[in-house]
Amino acid sequence: MNFPPAIRAIVGGASYQYENIGMSGSSVLRFEDYVLKISPEENMDIEEVDILRWLHNRLPVPEVIAHSIQDGKSWLLMTRVKGNMLCDPSVMEKPVLLLDCMAEALHRLWAVSLADCPYDRTPCPARAVQAYVSGRFDPSNVEPETFGPNGFQSPQALVEWLKTHQPPVDRIFTHGDFCLPNLFTDGEHFAGFIDVGQAGIGDRWMDLALGWRSLKHNSNGYYGKHYAVDPDDLFRAVGVTKDKEKLRYYLLLDELF
DSSP states (O other): OOOOHHHHHHHTTOOOEEEOOOSSSOEEEEOSSEEEEEEEOOHHHHHHHHHHHHHTTTSSOOOEEEEEEETTEEEEEEEOOOSEETTSHHHHTOHHHHHHHHHHHHHHHHTSOOTTOSOBOOOOHHHHHHHHHTTOOOTTSSOTTTBSTTSBSSHHHHHHHHHHOOOOOOEEEEOSSOOGGGEEEOSSSEEEEOOOTTOEEEEHHHHHHHHHHHHHHHHBTTTSOBOSOOTTHHHHHHTOOOOHHHHHHHHHHHTTO
16 A cells, blocks of 8 residues: 555554444554554544544543645554454443443543633534535435434434424533444453544533444344343443433434434
8 A cells, every 4th residue: 555655654564454343434454553544635534633632641542643645535643542342242242341431431521621622513403404415414324213204204304303402502522423333442441432533522412322322233233243231221321311302312413414
């Protein structure tokens, strides 16, 4: 592969593996000590570099080693978070460890001070509309009940519903894509976050909703395997009362992104 000079100077001819878990649309190369994320050049990639640097010494996230723009692509070389993703079978088979790690991850996010945070990700229908208009909405990647006879007639109808049902925002620092492949454990404790490009000031229920849905999909056979995990146990582990209305709102909001 034709690595940019700044990247090649560090990784040289070291061997790597492709990481095929995730839905970011990026190519991810995993070295022994580094991870290289190759994405189409967009503002979001610059934001990920910014937020990673801001989070250094605030949260356990990869350290930016080098970042280059070449051939219309963003090449981001980071340190590798060691351990297993929470979606790994070895973790899914241990519900106590799984839920303890998710709870610790959420509390660590929510403990981050918002002072001088570089990005405001406050969830709002306007951002959903922008995502839909810009073409980021993927109709094949939605829950089956969102549209159709018992759901919304169209994405436009969902947008209108989101505009009139937005709950008060509980401003706090959020990950923005709080799902099991983005969370790691060393086998005993929570070990770190990856894919923090959407992190910033938001609402705690966005992370709770995406975490709940990720638990549901990873345990109910959606990805091929069943595990003895009740997604509602996330709320008990975190110490938050389940709010069905907020849960539904943020799950539906995420459908348009």
